[in-house]
Amino acid sequence: MNIGDVADRSGLPAKTIRYYEEIGLISPNRDGNGYRRFAEQDLHKLAFLARARALGFTIEDCRALLALYEDNTRASADVKRIARDHLQRIEAKIADLRAMQDTLTELVDACAGDARPDCPILRDLGREG
Amino acid sequence: MNIGDVADRSGLPAKTIRYYEEIGLISPNRDGNGYRRFAEQDLHKLAFLARARALGFTIEDCRALLALYEDNTRASADVKRIARDHLQRIEAKIADLRAMQDTLTELVDACAGDARPDCPILRDLGREG
DNA sequence: CTTGACCTTCCAGTTACTGGAGGCCTTATC
């Protein structure tokens, strides 16, 4: 398979696949003409990466997860720790965003949104203290 | 006030304040020795920026909001549009994160987290299709 | 007069790509 084929089949842009090679997540072979030649195993790794990224894991998490995936002597505790830490970061992020959402919803609801300059949103942002 | 004072009073790191000057959000005067001299108005702007950033507005949103804040002929509709759009992006982000959270919670709960290699998390990431 | 806390600028690094320039390879068509 050439890069276009694995891009189609993994759902990842070709640019991203080249980038993953550059940072050492995959190591496809090369043809005589310099083209990357992807084996099924490469595609499988890319699909793994695509799913892990879709769950919000960082690239470094992905690197660790991939290493564990390929290590048959792994302890599931190591995988679980990575996932749990990531889940906690996601929960913290959701909490942050919800706080913003609450405040913004209030402010947007309070704003007339007409041609007049009076605006509760700006009043809040510019309040003293 | 020197930069350390406004950093303390605005809650923003000095580095960030210098950065905000660099990108044209503020324009403090300079003393003869080259030090930035901040007026109360500069501090007020920085506090405005700190609050807008805390609500998750992008720097470009902040720039627009600050311009509206200082324009007495503004229409509150312009402010409201920026805030509503931002709120929508936040809501979309929350939805994304919640989907990740749901999946991750399931996977983490299903994983024994012991010394054995068997792991539902990796099984999910590596599943075919 | 030196010490330490400030302040300055400039450069590099962060995350995970993304866009684009310039150019080679392959295949099909005229």
Add this chain to the structure above:
DNA sequence: GATAAGGCCTCCAGTAACTGGAAGGTCAAG
């Protein structure tokens, strides 16, 4: 055989919003 389209290559720059650090000037205290 020339050419055009499409795919592939590398390399460079840019994104968002800072953050860290180096190298060096300034200021107040003792």
